Amino acid sequence: MIKTVLKTAFAAGIVAAAAGCASQNGPMQSQVDQAMRKAESAQSTANEAQQTANQALQTANEAKSMAQANSQRMERMFRTSQQK
Secondary structure, X not given: OHHHHHHHHHHHXXXXXXXXXXXXXXXXXXXXXXXXXXXXXXXXHHHHHHHHHHHHHHHHXXXXXXXXXXXXXXXXXXXXXXXX
């Protein structure tokens, strides 16, 4: 008799706990969904920043190349003027 009461009480406790977890799943899922949206937004922003950084690096490399070419021209012009 006591075992039957304990088994019934245990089963009722499990059902009550499961019901409590199930009722809290809604707000938890909403928070998870919101966190996922924020993470996706952050990833999108990071991708845009990476693209901008890549463009800036390309521009800087082009500017460096032009500056080196100009420096070489100036050096040749200087040497030519010194030889005269």
